[in-house]
Amino acid sequence: MNFVITVGREYGSGGRFIARLVAEKLGIAFYDNELLIEAAKDSGLSPSIFESYDEKQDGFLGGSLGMYSYDMTLSQKVFLAQFDAIKKIASEKSCVIVGRCADYVLRDFPNVVNVFICAPMEDKIKRVIEYYGVKPEKAASYIVKKDKKRRGYYNFYTDMDWGKASNYDLCLNSRVGIDECVDAIVGYTKRRFKLD
Amino acid sequence: MNFVITVGREYGSGGRFIARLVAEKLGIAFYDNELLIEAAKDSGLSPSIFESYDEKQDGFLGGSLGMYSYDMTLSQKVFLAQFDAIKKIASEKSCVIVGRCADYVLRDFPNVVNVFICAPMEDKIKRVIEYYGVKPEKAASYIVKKDKKRRGYYNFYTDMDWGKASNYDLCLNSRVGIDECVDAIVGYTKRRFKLD
Known part of the structure; x- marks a missing residue:
């Protein structure tokens, strides 16, 4: 039986890292933005969609929607290609x-657990300074901007x-620690899909 | 070591029932609205505050704030008495x-797990019809009204x-089942406070 864990997360919450550790613990595949782009390419979608995507990322829904119509179209194409890749992957493994x-x-797929990871602002500030090299004085506004984009x-x-x-099915605050969240998600998933 | 699990919940999500089962499984005390009123009375707060409370409940923040100033004051007194009771209880057990x-x-108390339980509207409708005797045709609007009040x-x-x-620390969607949520909260709490 295939199952999928989707992980939404606030920027700087450690959600991506938690997701990777969950995949490792459960021995299943892990996909983030970059890996989904690769998967979309591999699945035979036109490489031309992705050609100039990377350098345009910052324009993606970043400001007023009307101002970036070229970027929007490009980014939307990439997004929609990723959507197809997500469905394909979810049906396979x-x-x-x-x-x-x-x-x-994946809202109509069976066996999906939807997780969201959040964290207190002070924790997120620490994390983006430590791991992403953001300058301390800019950290808070950077996080707000990133989350605004995700929202x-x-x-x-x-x-x-x-x-x-x-x-979501399960939301966790990473203020209790990364390992705690990983254990909670793994425990929940094992019970839910009777994996033990 | 004392610990406290607080449970917020959407109306009809089964959150109160889940909370009671969690307390039973962990062998700790359980407090809902009624029991907190009793606790507030027992702790020596003036019984006069509570005298005409019950029949006034529906006016409590129910509509425009300006219209119910008497009820507001009364209900606020009850609420604040319950706040005191909550702090007292949390420091004791x-x-x-x-x-x-x-x-x-309890935001400044140590060892608190804040849980929120939600559910899809169709599940909440079923539950309020089955358990609370709400008429099917009124269930959806009743739930919305109740949640508006809670919010x-x-x-x-x-x-x-x-x-x-x-x-919150942990949010769960009860669409996966009451027992699943109980197990997830108990598991999380045990890991968090190293209870095993």
Whole structure:
């Protein structure tokens, strides 16, 4: 039986790292943005879609929607290609998928656990300074900007509200620690799909 | 070591029932609205506060705030007496506390796990028809009204947003089943406080 864990997360919450550790513990595949782009390429979608994507990322829904119509179209193509990749992967194997509205994309799939990871602002600030090299004085506004973008993607592509508990099966605050969250997700998934 | 589990919940999600089962499984005390009123009375707070409370409940933040100033004052007194009771109880023993903004009241206490339980609307409708005797044709609007009230209390007394994942340690969707949620909360709590 295939199952999929989707992980939404606040920027700096450690959600991506938690997701990777969950995949490792459960011995299943892990997909984030980059790996989904590779998967979309591998699945035979036109490479031309991705050609100039990387350097355009910052324009992606970043500001006023009307101002970036070229980027929007390009980014939307990439997003939609990733959606197809997500569905294909989910039908083939068990995996953990980070971001990309995977919860929404897989809403009609069986055996999906939708997880959201959040954290207190002070923890997120520490994490982005330590791991992403963001300057301390810019950390808070950077996090707000990043999350605004994530909320933007999510609310744009889905009919739901990013970070609202009722969208997900399981939400965890990483203030208790990364390992604690990993254990909670692994425990929940094992019980849910009777994996032991 | 004392620990407290606070449980916020959408109306009809089964959250109160889940909370009671968690308390039973962990062998700790359980407090809901009624039991907190009793506790507030027992702790020596003036019984006069509670005298005409019960029949006034429906007016409590139910509509426009300006219209119910007498009820507001009375209900606020009861609420604040419950806040005192919550703090007293939390400092004395391990327990599960449902509702009453207990997460906010205990925000400076150590060893508190803040849980939120939600559910899909169709599940909540089934539950309120089956367990609370609400008429099927009125169930959806009744649930919305009840949750509006809960959100009202919460956002009024706290500086947070009811049902938003980042307010809580652990949010669970009861669509997977009551027992699953109970197990997840018990498992999380045991790991968190190293109870095994």
